[in-house]
Amino acid sequence: MKQTKISEAVVRRLPIYLQVLNELNNREVQTVSSQELGVKLDLNPAQIRKDLAYFGDFGRKGIGYDVTYLIEKIRQILKLDQTINVALVGAGNLGHALCNYNKYSKDNMKIIAVFDVHPSKIGSQINNLTVMPMDMLKQTVEENNIRIGIITVPGFEAQNVANQFIDAGIEGLLNFAPAILKVPEEIRIHHADFTKELLSLAYYLERERDDENEPNLD
Amino acid sequence: MKQTKISEAVVRRLPIYLQVLNELNNREVQTVSSQELGVKLDLNPAQIRKDLAYFGDFGRKGIGYDVTYLIEKIRQILKLDQTINVALVGAGNLGHALCNYNKYSKDNMKIIAVFDVHPSKIGSQINNLTVMPMDMLKQTVEENNIRIGIITVPGFEAQNVANQFIDAGIEGLLNFAPAILKVPEEIRIHHADFTKELLSLAYYLERERDDENEPNLD
DNA sequence: TCCTTTATGTAAAGGCTGGTTCCAAGTATG
DNA sequence: CATACTTGGAACCAGCCTTTACATAAAGGA
Numbered sequence: 104m105k106q107t108k109i110s111e112a113v114v115r116r117l118p119i120y121l122q123v124l125n126e127l128n129n130r131e132v133q134t135v136s137s138q139e140l141g142v143k144l145d146l147n148p149a150q151i152r153k154d155l156a157y158f159g160d161f162g163r164k165g166i167g168y169d170v171t172y173l174i175e176k177i178r179q180i181l182k183l184d185q186t187i188n189v190a191l192v193g194a195g196n197l198g199h200a201l202c203n204y205n206k207y208s209k210d211n212m213k214i215i216a217v218f219d220v221h222p223s224k225i226g227s228q229i230n231n232l233t234v235m236p237m238d239m240l241k242q243t244v245e246e247n248n249i250r251i252g253i254i255t256v257p258g259f260e261a262q263n264v265a266n267q268f269i270d271a272g273i274e275g276l277l278n279f280a281p282a283i284l285k286v287p288e289e290i291r292i293h294h295a296d297f298t299k300e301l302l303s304l305a306y307y308l309e310r311e312r313d314d315e316n317e318p319n320l321d
Numbered sequence: 322m323k324q325t326k327i328s329e330a331v332v333r334r335l336p337i338y339l340q341v342l343n344e345l346n347n348r349e350v351q352t353v354s355s356q357e358l359g360v361k362l363d364l365n366p367a368q369i370r371k372d373l374a375y376f377g378d379f380g381r382k383g384i385g386y387d388v389t390y391l392i393e394k395i396r397q398i399l400k401l402d403q404t405i406n407v408a409l410v411g412a413g414n415l416g417h418a419l420c421n422y423n424k425y426s427k428d429n430m431k432i433i434a435v436f437d438v439h440p441s442k443i444g445s446q447i448n449n450l451t452v453m454p455m456d457m458l459k460q461t462v463e464e465n466n467i468r469i470g471i472i473t474v475p476g477f478e479a480q481n482v483a484n485q486f487i488d489a490g491i492e493g494l495l496n497f498a499p500a501i502l503k504v505p506e507e508i509r510i511h512h513a514d515f516t517k518e519l520l521s522l523a524y525y526l527e528r529e530r531d532d533e534n535e536p537n538l539d
Numbered sequence: 540t541c542c543t544t545t546a547t548g549t550a551a552a553g554g555c556t557g558g559t560t561c562c563a564a565g566t567a568t569g
Numbered sequence: 570c571a572t573a574c575t576t577g578g579a580a581c582c583a584g585c586c587t588t589t590a591c592a593t594a595a596a597g598g599a
Contacts, residue, residue: 110585118520122476125454136546144501148546150587156548182523183596189519196418201515203414205560212519225345250526251519275522277515281340283362291525295515297419297495301407301430301469302336303329304493305400307509308468326557354575366575368558374577382576385567545596552589559582567574 113154117177119144120151124174136167187212188247190273192264193255194219194227194234197279201253202229214253216243220260237267244271251275258282265292323388331372335395337362338369343390354385405430406465408491410482412437412445412452413498420447420470432471434461438478462489469493476500483510503531 127135137155141148155161155173158180162168178184186191191198191214194206202214217232218240219225225236235243245267252268254261254276261280268276278284281298340439341361342466345353357372359366373379376398380386407423409416409432423432427434435450436458437443441455447479453461461467472479472494486494493509496502499516527533 112586114521114524114591115517115526118517119501121520125502138546139370145503147588149548149589152547153549155586160548162547163595165545165597167546180524181520182526183520187523187526196414196421200414200418204516210520212523251522274526277519277522279515283337284343285363291522293518293519293522297497298422299333299336300511300513301495302339302399302401302428303332304469304495304509304511305405305430306332306335306398306401306507308405308492326556330557356575365559367560368578370576371558371578378577380576381566382564383568383574385575541599543596543598544590545594547594548592550589550591552579552587554587555585555586556585559580561580563576565574565576568572 109157113157116146116154117181120154121174121177121181124170124177127170128174132170134167134169135173137162139167183210183212185211187251188216188249189214189251189253190216190218190240190244190249190268191239191253191255192218192220192237192268193227193253193260193279194224195255197251198255199229201255202232212251215247216249218243220256220264237264240267241271244268244273249273251277254278254280256280327375329536331375334364334369335373335399338372339392339395342388342395345388350388352385352387352422353391355380357385369410391531401428401430404430405431406467406471407432407471408434408436408458408462408467408486409473410436410438410455410458410486411471411478413473416471416473417447419473420450422449430469433465434467436461438474438482455482458485459489462486462491467491469495469506472473472496472498474498521536 105293110141120140123140137148137151140146152162159176161176166188189212190203194217198217201314202217214232217229217234218237219234220237224234227234252272252273252275254264258262258281260283261278265276265278265284265286269286269290273290276286277293277295281296281297285291286292338358341358356368357364358364358369362369369381377394379391379394407430409419412435418430420435431449434453435447436453436455438455442452445452468491470491472482474482476499479496479500480502483494483496483502483504487504487508490507493511494504495511495513497513499514502510506511
């Protein structure tokens with residue numbers, strides 16, 4: 104257990120490990136070796152060991168890793184062992200989808216408040232949450248100890264929403280809007296802009312097709 | 322214009338450049354320097370120049386880049402100058418959101434077919450698309466020259482759907498499901514699993530808050 | 540008990556990608 | 570014609586990621 108700098112790539116793999124471990128746990132597998140994990144994840148076993156070793160000595164030589172123990176440990180690392188409250192701004196289709204997804208999630212991370220800038224949306228129900236106006240944001244964040252904000256508004260509104268989140272004292276942001284957001288150093292921001300993902304995916308297609316395909320959907 | 326290997330990071334920045342350029346274009350800005358772009362994007366100007374130079378000599382010394390010309394070029398690189406047909410499997414909330422988003426998109430990339438594995442969903446309407454059964458997938462992909470598949474099904478169904486897409490001859494996949502998918506070398510797969518993004522975001526929060534939850538940490 | 544097998548944790552090395560600095564060359568402007 | 574500006578490319582640097590290799594520890598069988 105060395106305490107050097109832990110790179111982002113390592114942190115990004117933790118949720119993947121957790122996913123596979125949960126699967127194994129569901130199948131009541133007791134222990135797993137880095138070798139086996141490596142096959143499942145297409146990763147080098149040494150890398151998995153090294154990743155885990157950053158956070159502690161979780162394995163046993165000759166045996167491997169105890170599945171439930173390792174799950175517990177990774178959940179601690181990712182802070183899933185404590186309740187993390189999340190707020191969402193943008194009660195559109197995507198916002199609905201996330202709230203709905205949230206309902207089925209086992210994690211302690213819960214969307215507990217939804218906001219929208221448009222009066223027409225305010226007061227409507229999503230699952231069992233009532234969409235609130237933006238001027239309730241700051242107060243709600245403070246009172247409910249909300250630490251993460253999700254932005255699912257159109258691009259041109261995103262910066263404004265981000266600013267209000269930051270002003271309210273949020274620690275991290277997950278941005279779905281196709282916009283470049285400026286945030287202070289201390290705010291952690293992750294992007295989940297699928298439009299960019301889709302555009303960059305197109306790059307890797309083979310060029311050539313140019314058939315003037317009339318996209319008539321019949 | 323050197324034709325070395327172009328890294329993923331470069332390709333991932335192209336959509337971002339495009340976004341900013343479109344904004345400039347809307348404001349009828351004629352030309353822009355890498356310096357100005359760098360400020361807007363928090364990037365080193367040299368990096369922007371280098372990125373663009375991979376694909377050709379788009380700029381003019383002493384002047385900068387012509388905005389509309391550069392937009393056109395990046396669109397060519399990302400193949401947005403041709404129609405790229407997309408199919409989506411999973412007519413749940415997220416699927417709805419994507420289809421709806423798609424409606425407003427200016428890109429030539431269009432979701433032109435939606436499928437679902439569950440009989441209850443089949444036949445329902447999303448925008449102006451009718452949800453089709455999975456056994457129509459292959460035929461539809463072939464007939465409509467669909468090149469990209471989007472997966473918005475629950476994790477446990479994702480691999481199965483991916484296999485069917487691949488069997489139908491898809492070139493690229495965008496996966497929203499929280500699952501590790503095995504695909505052949507030649508299939509390009511991008512992930513947009515926001516749950517992972519959210520979990521890794523939690524890692525970067527300051528530990529400490531323990532609210533009502535018993536810590537139970539030794 | 541002892542030997543073999545298995546599998547971890549970590550050090551070390553290597554490779555690769557990504558980013559930055561620097562400069563020559565081209566263009567517009569006065 | 571001189572100056573200021575800006576690109577494109579070469580070269581350099583840095584750091585991260587990955588892999589290899591090995592010492593160590595545990596379990597199981599003889």
